[in-house]
Amino acid sequence: MRAERRERTSVRRALTMITVPLTSASLAAAPAFTAAPAAAAAPPARLAGPPGAAPDDTVGGPQLAGRGVVLNRAPGVPALPKVTAGSYLIADADTGDVLAAKDPHGQYLPASTIKTLTALTLVPKLDPNRLVQPSQAACNVEGTKVGLTPKMRYKVSDLFHAMLMMSANDASVTLAEAHGGMRKTLADMNAEARRINARDTLAGSPNGLDKDLGLSVRTQHTSAYDLALILREGMKHPAYRQYMQAIDYKFPAPPTKQERKKGKKVGGYPIHTHNRMLPGERHSYTGMLGGKNGYTIAAQQTFVAQARRGGHTIVISLMKADQPPSEYATDLLNWGFAARGKVEPVGALVAPGSTGQKGRDAAADGVLPDAPLASDDASRKWLLVGGGATGALLAIAVLFVVLRRRRRLESR
Numbered sequence: 001m002r003a004e005r006r007e008r009t010s011v012r013r014a015l016t017m018i019t020v021p022l023t024s025a026s027l028a029a030a031p032a033f034t035a036a037p038a039a040a041a042a043p044p045a046r047l048a049g050p051p052g053a054a055p056d057d058t059v060g061g062p063q064l065a066g067r068g069v070v071l072n073r074a075p076g077v078p079a080l081p082k083v084t085a086g087s088y089l090i091a092d093a094d095t096g097d098v099l100a101a102k103d104p105h106g107q108y109l110p111a112s113t114i115k116t117l118t119a120l121t122l123v124p125k126l127d128p129n130r131l132v133q134p135s136q137a138a139c140n141v142e143g144t145k146v147g148l149t150p151k152m153r154y155k156v157s158d159l160f161h162a163m164l165m166m167s168a169n170d171a172s173v174t175l176a177e178a179h180g181g182m183r184k185t186l187a188d189m190n191a192e193a194r195r196i197n198a199r200d201t202l203a204g205s206p207n208g209l210d211k212d213l214g215l216s217v218r219t220q221h222t223s224a225y226d227l228a229l230i231l232r233e234g235m236k237h238p239a240y241r242q243y244m245q246a247i248d249y250k251f252p253a254p255p256t257k258q259e260r261k262k263g264k265k266v267g268g269y270p271i272h273t274h275n276r277m278l279p280g281e282r283h284s285y286t287g288m289l290g291g292k293n294g295y296t297i298a299a300q301q302t303f304v305a306q307a308r309r310g311g312h313t314i315v316i317s318l319m320k321a322d323q324p325p326s327e328y329a330t331d332l333l334n335w336g337f338a339a340r341g342k343v344e345p346v347g348a349l350v351a352p353g354s355t356g357q358k359g360r361d362a363a364a365d366g367v368l369p370d371a372p373l374a375s376d377d378a379s380r381k382w383l384l385v386g387g388g389a390t391g392a393l394l395a396i397a398v399l400f401v402v403l404r405r406r407r408r409l410e411s412r
Contacts, residue, residue, distance in 0.1 A: 145169055
């Protein structure tokens with residue numbers, strides 16, 4: 001009996017010595033099967049370049065991955081202007097050459113510059129003469145408004161004028177309602193951004209409000225590079241250009257008492273552009289083709305614009321600036337016209353189409369995808385599967401030995 005007990009004890013020790021290290025190794029190799037907290041998730045990576053480029057290249061070229069100022073210096077070209085902003089970009093809109101930039105793919109809150117994407121998405125889809133009745137919720141939206149009322153129906157063209165001229169948030173929401181609702185509009189805006197390779201862009205609203213809607217830079221963002229892409233694409237459309245270049249416009253409204261006495265069924269009042277760089281404005285810039293400004297406390301000053309001089313077009317964009325954008329924009333445009341054809345480009349504004357990008361895109365409904373599971377790493381999966389399988393086979397072998405020796409002891 002003593003010999004039998006000693007035999008069983010030695011078997012248990014052998015089993016423990018084999019299975020405990022195997023179990024520990026398997027647990028160490030195994031991933032955690034829970035999603036990482038959203039706050040701890042890494043921001044979206046710099047995304048891939050144009051067709052023919054390696055899938056991990058930055059959109060527009062590898063130099064544009066730089067977080068600081070990106071410039072190929074050349075003799076005879078003036079120094080870049082001093083601009084206090086998180087990000088900016090200067091490009092030749094005709095050729096697509098990016099002449100200089102600062103953190104071009106950095107993701108920032110867009111404020112009202114996101115309306116350039118709203119217009120790019122909806123101008124081709126909505127009949128400009130269609131009449132639209134806004135909801136009370138659209139009329140009550142926060143921020144700058146044109147003064148819509150649910151008692152009236154407005155032409156789609158009226159709403160585009162209000163949105164792009166004076167940055168009317170109520171007009172933006174009403175256009176989204178006319179397109180089938182907020183969710184569909186955001187999905188189409190994000191699809192349009194992907195189509196033109198604006199891969200840093202995630203629209204969480206059609207008007208650029210952020211804190212008012214509970215949005216942060218994780219759930220709504222764009223980049224200086226993407227704003228240039230969006231405006232450059234939008235300005236190809238005649239109606240888009242018309243809205244961008246309008247300075248004064250009579251916006252319809254319910255008639256006043258005096259107007260009703262005169263038999264008028266519709267009144268109205270003038271609205272004026274917020275782009276101070278258009279002709280006749282305070283900071284008018286010769287050759288200005290159009291642009292869009294934006295501001296929220298969180299986003300600070302944002303701006304994107306195009307100008308044409310001497311048969312050449314320059315597009316600039318500006319994000320998280322510390323002052324109203326006109327002076328900075330003037331300096332950036334002047335430098336662009338002076339430098340084009342002299343400096344070697346640091347990258348390119350890519351054309352619409354596939355980039356072969358393999359990284360994850362922002363979700364089309366305005367919500368970032370959940371943080372990836374650690375189990376998404378294939379190597380760790382194989383470690384877990386291989387370690388578990390090996391441990392199981394060894395455990396079965398040990399059990400077989402134990403049972404065999406037990407039978408021998410019982411037969412004795």
